Amino acid sequence: MRTLLDLVLPSACAGCGAAGVGWCADCAAVLTLGPVRVRPRTEPGVPCWALTKYAGPGRRAVLSAKEHGRRDLAEPLGMALSTALALLRAEGRPLVLIPAPSRSVAARRRGGDPVVHTTHAAARWLPDCRVVPMLRVWWGVRDSVGLTAAERRRNLRGRIVVARSRCGGAVIPENAEVVLVDDVLTTGATASESVRMLAGIGVPVRAVVVTCAA
Secondary structure, eight states: OHHHHHHHSOOBOTTTOOBTOSSOHHHHHHTTSOOEEEOOSSOOSSOEEEEEESSHHHHHHHHHHHHSOOGGGHHHHHHHHHHHHHHHSOTTSOEEEEEOOOOHHHHHHTTSOHHHHHHHHHHHTSTTEEEOOOEEEOTTOOOOTTOOHHHHHHHHTTTEEEOGGGGTTOOOOTTOEEEEEEEEESSSHHHHHHHHHHHHTTOOOOEEEEEEEO
16 A cells, blocks of 8 residues: 555655655664753754754755645654754653744644654653643734844844643643744744743743754
């Protein structure tokens, strides 16, 4: 059946285009070379780590998930993310992953939020780990494409809010390590505003971990 489906709807690696597989071993290896410490122009005040740079297989995978509906990539990207998180986390402490928010209109257009899907996939590979999607983008935020770092900061200032209804009743343990997760770190504006908002409600973020750093 898999062969017949490949003849009708050929599968291709999202990273390199290789036929017959959605995500090949060579492209998967690119995401296991890190995590690498990055320093965005807008510093969120906590360490930022990326699996890879925003180029090559990593960039193509992120774009495929965001713009082409490749939800199958959540599992391999989540697995790579879990490997980095396992290296960075402190032993003996629960881990809480908070997906960075995206605009609701963008999430609806994509059939869901790829960052949320990837974060949930990562959590399934990690012991004592939970996902708390408690952030959302308020109205009035423009698409950030083409904006400068200063414009991105102004665009998001005060417009990332805590949506407690999205937490599903989850409580963040006092001794938990809280990590903000995103797909791409560009100027750091989203990460910075998210960390600021969480700190304001008493949720200190230990680190930001992303798939790609631009």
